[in-house]
Amino acid sequence: MKKTTYDKYPEVTVPGYDQHACRGWDAIIAELRPRMAEKTKTVLVIDCYPGVRLGELEQALQAEFTTARWINAETARRDEQALHALLARNLTDDRVFGVLSCHQLPEFFEPTALADLQKQVETAPEALVIVCGPGATLVHPGDVLVYADLPRWEIQMRMRSGELGNWGAGNYNEDILRRYKRAFFIEWRVFDRHKTPLLKRADYLLDTTVANAPAMVSGEALRAGLELLTRRPFRVVPFFDPGVWGGQWMKQQFDLDPMKPNYAWCFDCVPEENSLLMRFGDVRIEIPSLDLVLLHPRALLGEKVHARFGAEFPIRFDFLDTIGGQNLSFQVHPLTEYIQQQFGMHYTQDESYYILDSEPGAVVYLGVRSGTEPQAMFNDLRQAARGEKAFDDASFVNQIPARKHDHFLIPAGTVHCSGAGTMVLEISATPYIFTFKLWDWGRLGLDGLPRPVHLDHGEQVIDWQRDTEWVHEHLVNRIDVLAEGDGWREERTGLHEREFIETRRHWFTGPVTHHTDGGVNVLNLVEGAEARVESPNDAFEPFVVHYAETFIIPASVGEYRITPWGKGVGQQLATVKAWVRG
CATH class of the missing domain: 2.60.120.10 (Jelly Rolls)
Structure with missing residues (x-):
């Protein structure tokens, strides 16, 4: 297969700010040092997104600013047991699904301990006080404010490696699905609310994506770069991930790491997960692309879309590669009222499969076969979930030939999956993880654990009217x-x-x-x-x-x-x- 010129690291150059960015700890310290001498007493605040390597940051700065009073904001955080009690309703006992959090960051801190840190800053005799850590601005707003950020995809990589647990939990060895669930439903929501006003006033943005290779840009330049992006086309940085069903098309077409067994997903436009690369002179800064959505939702999304969705990017494009791979999990997405009532999400994952490429004989599984009895199908699915038999998909589900440039529409409530031998461009709404697996063809995950299925959820949301005739009339190649x-x-x-x-x-x-x-x-x-x-x-x-x-x-x-x-x-x-x- 011929390789393309697909750009895996798209970036945008921000003109006029070449001297506003630096990289490496020595250059960062050299930039900050003059700011420390502007007042008799200076409070440098470095607030952080959870997942930032605080040890690296502290080691670099403490070695240079040896006479500073150093205050770690996390010492005022509630203990793990108190946090678990606070979050229990949102965490749930489910391995995958929680309830979206409406918590505010101050709830995660012990008020007396926080007040004590605030008093320490006020009374410290040192000329320089450095307050660092997630929530540092709760201690002091900062005479100089640095916000240390990193993309969610990098956080997930640190979780998978065992380096990172959830914030305040220390659960480094817990099931990765449970750690991701806690981050998705709680931590990222809370910290996005916290960081949005900080990005609007921060003196500097500290890019901590790559270990021991920090980069920093002035807040002025950062905000100019984000504003520029609202007035021109751009791409976010795609990321690729193997999976139990993954294929070989993307590996060859996009010149990916040949040592990986396969690639199942590419998130090519998922701004909550992807990052943005912005170049200031010879320095490249990587930030979460969500920062653009949070700071400029109206210019980016438009008035009507912003009014409907707020500061959320509602459209997702991603790739699903099963060429040389296996069937996706057989699944269904929740109806709107179900996702609202059960998980606190205000819209659901409607989607479609656009076939970029396919092998001969490839199919898409879509809708139930006419005459299917719901109880008979779920009896069969439950037997399959118990390992007693394989799900009899041929008796219950339509298999529709999938050819290049076909387009299959998948409104929520429709059972579906792409079969082996397809390269899918998935166009969907963006609630992210609300997929109810019904059958996973008896596979284990890459972690060696059984892939979770959610038959009780799925049974509540399937639209049984989407049978063979209805699917062909309404969902297949409506051109x-x-x-x-x-x-x-x-x-x-x-x-x-x-x-x-x-x-x-x-x-x-x-x-x-x-x-x-x-x-x-x-x-x-x-x-x-x-x-x-x-x-x-x-x-x-x-x-x-x-x-x-x-x-x-x-x-x-x-x-x-x-x-x-x-x-x-x-x-x-x-x-x-x-x-x-x-």
Whole structure:
């Protein structure tokens, strides 16, 4: 298979701030030192996202600022038992699912201990006081404020390695699904609420993604870079992950590590999980892409989308690779009322499978076969879950041939999975982990543990009317030609009326004009080698995309044009575009 020029490390250059960033502890200390001499007494506050390596940070700064009073904010945090009692309702006993937290960070601290730290800062005779750790600004707002950040994907890698437990729990050896659950439902929600106002006023952002290789940028430059991203196309940094069912297509197509057994997922546009790379001169800063959503939701998402979803990016593009692999787990997503009532999430995971590529004989499992009796199917699933037999999928589930450029719509409540031999571009809403596995073909996870199934949840949400006839009529290749011009054709490919995402496919050999119409657009180049995104009035620099790359057009961009470019000239190209329906 021929490799593409798929860019695994897309970055944006922020002009005018070349001297505002530095890398390495020596350069960071050299930048901070003059700020320490601006007042008779200076309080340097370094607030941190949970997962930041505090030991590395403390070692570097304490070795330099030897006369400073050092205060660790975490010494005022409630103990593990008190935190568990506080969070028990949100944690639940389930291995995968909790309830979204509405906690505020001060609840995690013991008020008397916090007041004592505040008094220590106030009365300290030293000329420099350094307050460090998650929640440090609860101790003091900071004469100089540094916020230390890192992407969620890096946090997950540290969890998997055993380096990191949950904040305040020390559960380094606990099941990774339970550690992720606690972070997803509680910690990340709480700390996102905490850090948003801090990013708006921080003097510096400290990038702690790579161990012993920190980088720092001024708050002014960071905010200028984020504002720039609201006015131009951009990509987030994709990440790839093996899985028990993973395939070989992405490994070959994207030139990934050949030593990995497979790659199951690529999260190519999941801003809550992905990162952004911004270049300031010769320094590259990596931050969570969620920081852009938190600070500029209106310009990025558009007024109507922001009003509906708040500071959440509601559209997800990701890849599911089973070419040379196995079937995905057979699953269903919860109905809206169920996800609201059970988990506190206000919208559900409607989705679709766009087939980027497939092997002969590949299928998608979609909807129940006509005449299926719900109790008979669940009796069979429960026997399979107990290990008594394999699930008789052929008797209960439709298997529909899957060919390149087919589009299968999957509103919540529809049983589904892609079969072996498919390369899926999954276009979906973004509640992330609310998948109820019904059958996993008898497999163990990569951790050697049985993959969890959720039959009790699944039984509550399956829409049994989505049978063979209904699925073929409403969910398979609903293609309507909407418009044609010189060298282009626009097609509507879905999604179902129950889903809030609209999609369009454009085939083109010449320029195609698009408009955000006041809402964020997400696109993928699903056919052709290369294209260029241009502004008709030069509002942003031309942006080149390659085959299978997902890119984001902020709502504030307005009109833009996509045209064949480079190796794409002379080819027939195609994009799939998604946005939130008005």
